[in-house]
Amino acid sequence: MLSSCKALENLLLWNIFIAGHLRISSPTLRRVGFSVCAGHKELVIEDVPRLERLLLPSRGRGGGTIQFIRAPKLEMLGPLSAGVAVFQGTMPISLTNLMHTVKALALTSGPQLNVVLDILKCFPYLERLYAVLQKNSKMDVKDVSLYGPLDSVECLGTHLKEMVILNYEGREQDVGFAKFFVLNAVVLKKIKFGVPKNNNSDWVAIQLDLLQVENRASQDAQFDFKCGLDDVINYPCIHDLSLTDPFDCLFSE
Structure with a gap:
């Protein structure tokens, strides 16, 4: 659905109840706000080439995984807690897999x-x-x-x-x-x-x-x-x- 929205720049997902994972792809999105109520295990930023901000107001209160497959312009991220695993590509971020744009x-x-x-x-x-x-x-x-x-x-x-x-x-x-x-x-x-x-x-x-x-x-x-x-x-x-x-x-x- 989002991949067909050719002008959408801002997306706020509020009080989302999901199981498993949520995948986001969009050629135009620049800012995403994501608040989950229950059931969320994984958020995948699959292909969002213009994404600058991923804001997670409730994410600091739980665990789960965030995976960035393609977000080359990401500059702002969080709040994150120690219980959240962040992946860039298929590997967790580390000294050999740095996030240079944030x-x-x-x-x-x-x-x-x-x-x-x-x-x-x-x-x-x-x-x-x-x-x-x-x-x-x-x-x-x-x-x-x-x-x-x-x-x-x-x-x-x-x-x-x-x-x-x-x-x-x-x-x-x-x-x-x-x-x-x-x-x-x-x-x-x-x-x-x-x-x-x-x-x-x-x-x-x-x-x-x-x-x-x-x-x-x-x-x-x-x-x-x-x-x-x-x-x-x-x-x-x-x-x-x-x-x-x-x-x-x-x-x-």
Whole structure:
């Protein structure tokens, strides 16, 4: 059906109940928003040569597989969770099967630094990272010290300029997660933290000290703590062509 739509550029699939897999092919689609209710196991982007954005507002909450067979212009992807397997062609993404075109990526995380870094290794030209820290989860903060300055995460040394970290509460694991990027993202320009509403300037000052911002890898990096910023998804923006970066709208106040 989609292959016969010669002018369709935006597709929003909402509250889909399917079993097995869903395959999408279209010569014209540029933006796809996909929200699944139940039963989804695999999403296959079969042949979508103009696809720029694949937004998955409910995908961070479950597992499954996303396979890209042909999407040579894909620049924005997510939110993804560690439980989602991403394939490029017939092979999972890896250090030998990188996704070179993606520049903006959204993830939901533990915060599990090792898992996130393993994912980032597969996106060497990533410029913007959105990390939604899952509440009531723990991370072994020793993970932070296990990594060298870059440890094969190419985007940290060359391209990553902006980060948004949501659900940042100043817990030990939150600080450890964020601090790694403060100390290792060489070209970083800004980190925006979404924090609880009841925090004041004194709390922010403590966080900046814990994050060791004076030792930041990028002296140009700025840090912005936004009260009330949460992982509430603003769905209408998924198909708003006027937005330069829809993730800025997806995770909004």
